[in-house]
Amino acid sequence: xxxxxxxxxxxxxxxxxxxxxxxxxxxxxxxxxxxxxxxxxxxxxxxxxxxxxxxxxxxxxxxxxxxxxxxxxxxxxxxxxxxxxxxxxxxxxxxxxxxxxxxxxxxxxxxxxxxxxxxxxxxxxxxxxxxxxxxxxxxxxxxxxxxxxxxxxxxxxxxxxxxxxxxxxxxxxxxxxxxxxxxxxxxxxxxxxxxxxxxxxxxxxxxxxxxxxxxxxxxxxxxxxxxxxxxxxxxxxxxxxxxxxxxxxxxxxxxxxxxxxxxxxxxxxxxxxxxxxxxxxxxxxxxxxxxxxxxxxxxxxxxxxxxxxxxxxxxxxxxxxxxxxxxxxxxxxxxxxxxxxxxxxxxxxxxxxxxxxxxxxxxxxxxxxxxxxxxxxxxxxxxxxxxxxxxxxxxxxxxxxxxxxxxxxxxxxxxxxxxxxxxxxxxxxxxxxxxxxxxxxxxxxxxxxxxxxxxxxxxxxxxxxxxxxxxxxxxxxxxxxxxxxxxxxxxxxxxxxxxxxxxxxxxxxxxx
Numbered sequence: 001x002x003x004x005x006x007x008x009x010x011x012x013x014x015x016x017x018x019x020x021x022x023x024x025x026x027x028x029x030x031x032x033x034x035x036x037x038x039x040x041x042x043x044x045x046x047x048x049x050x051x052x053x054x055x056x057x058x059x060x061x062x063x064x065x066x067x068x069x070x071x072x073x074x075x076x077x078x079x080x081x082x083x084x085x086x087x088x089x090x091x092x093x094x095x096x097x098x099x100x101x102x103x104x105x106x107x108x109x110x111x112x113x114x115x116x117x118x119x120x121x122x123x124x125x126x127x128x129x130x131x132x133x134x135x136x137x138x139x140x141x142x143x144x145x146x147x148x149x150x151x152x153x154x155x156x157x158x159x160x161x162x163x164x165x166x167x168x169x170x171x172x173x174x175x176x177x178x179x180x181x182x183x184x185x186x187x188x189x190x191x192x193x194x195x196x197x198x199x200x201x202x203x204x205x206x207x208x209x210x211x212x213x214x215x216x217x218x219x220x221x222x223x224x225x226x227x228x229x230x231x232x233x234x235x236x237x238x239x240x241x242x243x244x245x246x247x248x249x250x251x252x253x254x255x256x257x258x259x260x261x262x263x264x265x266x267x268x269x270x271x272x273x274x275x276x277x278x279x280x281x282x283x284x285x286x287x288x289x290x291x292x293x294x295x296x297x298x299x300x301x302x303x304x305x306x307x308x309x310x311x312x313x314x315x316x317x318x319x320x321x322x323x324x325x326x327x328x329x330x331x332x333x334x335x336x337x338x339x340x341x342x343x344x345x346x347x348x349x350x351x352x353x354x355x356x357x358x359x360x361x362x363x364x365x366x367x368x369x370x371x372x373x374x375x376x377x378x379x380x381x382x383x384x385x386x387x388x389x390x391x392x393x394x395x396x397x398x399x400x401x402x403x404x405x406x407x408x409x410x411x412x413x414x415x416x417x418x419x420x421x422x423x424x425x426x427x428x429x430x431x432x433x434x435x436x437x438x439x440x441x442x443x444x445x446x447x448x449x450x451x452x453x454x455x456x457x458x459x460x461x462x463x464x465x466x467x468x469x470x471x472x473x474x475x476x477x478x479x480x481x482x483x484x485x486x487x488x489x490x491x492x493x494x495x496x497x498x499x500x501x502x503x504x505x506x507x508x509x510x511x512x
Contacts, residue, residue, distance in 0.1 A: 066090050150173060162198035
């Protein structure tokens with residue numbers, strides 16, 4: 001369990017215990033997976049051996065046999081409340097643990113509180129009163145029953161990274177539920193003391209040893225197995241910025257939320273090539289690029305440029321699958337048309353090949369390093385390096401004021417980029433459409449700061465209509481971008497385009 005001082009406070013109090021000492025208990029860990037031979041030889045790998053505080057730690061990792069049972073109500077009320085209750089047996093010892101995942105916190109961080117007990121059944125009353133009350137509220141008085149369990153052989157050793165203490169563990173075993181079994185083969189790197197940024201940087205180096213991120217928790221996999229469900233997409237959530245928070249806090253929360261959406265959709269896509277999960281990953285990358293771009297120009301902060309470029313490259317690796325999904329959807333609307341079935345078979349074959357290439361791109365390590373390096377930057381406020389005094393002061397600006405100014409500048413920049421929309425060249429219209437798209441995505445990401453969902457939706461609807469008109473005009477002149485297959489807007493006349501453009505300066509900007 002991680003000490004209190006290096007970890008951030010809870011971002012979501014809805015499932016957090018009231019007592020401050022327990023509210024700050026935090027588990028910060030990174031899960032990775034890889035080929036069996038990579039996991040088998042991980043402790044002998046030079047990266048791990050060099051990180052051992054003592055030579056014998058790397059040469060002879062400790063081994064444990066762990067049996068962990070997970071308990072919930074029959075209808076999984078605890079899980080719906082964001083809670084995970086387990087009882088772990090190792091030898092004669094029994095440890096009861098409750099974990100929870102604050103919505104706006106890092107994908108690698110969870111709240112945790114545990115108690116040693118002498119029973120094979122959970123006893124929430126052994127927790128502090130506020131923790132027991134939290135479980136009782138979620139359960140609604142229903143009894144707690146066994147839902148599934150894990151049985152693993154764990155090898156673990158201590159590691160050092162920077163000034164921090166880490167523990168690296170390799171688990172091999174299985175998840176057991178009434179509906180079936182599923183194998184476990186993964187590596188966990190947990191922060192035992194120090195700075196989260198050291199953990200993320202060390203985990204990023206491990207991806208060069210043939211590992212990649214494995215974001216699904218054992219509990220998530222167990223619940224899915226117990227219910228016989230398929231892996232599903234993780235939708236976007238708006239960053240929840242505390243009232244009075246400054247611009248830096250808003251940026252950190254936004255990075256956490258968008259990375260959670262991106263990484264949270266890996267399991268469904270890697271497992272079955274789920275189209276909805278793919279769409280959510282691409283959306284997360286667009287939102288992240290928009291957020292980083294807003295801060296990059298507003299501060300300015302060049303440190304964000306490489307991350308935006310990486311996000312663009314990862315999105316490009318996923319794009320062929322998404323484009324083929326659009327083709328398949330269009331062909332499926334008229335399956336009886338001449339040649340439609342042959343075209344569908346061809347498109348589906350191409351999608352399978354494109355999907356495998358996209359999976360390889362996620363497993364290759366670059367995507368994992370992108371996530372971990374950006375998480376390390378957020379954990380250490382690394383963007384402060386190289387900023388002048390004025391930019392550092394702007395980071396202290398209230399989030400609402402900072403974001404409002406940045407969005408206003410973007411709207412004015414887009415409006416000034418073209419004088420006469422009907423006389424603009426195709427390239428000028430293409431650049432304008434990209435600027436409007438970036439503005440809309442930034443407004444979507446940060447709109448929650450203004451607590452005006454209707455205003456955000458109205459503003460984005462106006463921008464989307466203008467983008468569609470520009471796109472239709474470009475297609476009418478023979479311009480076709482990579483996503484043209486997915487567009488279904490009818491061509492619009494010059495008069496409608498001109499009217500939409502004239503209305504742009506008076507768009508219902510929700511931040512004003």
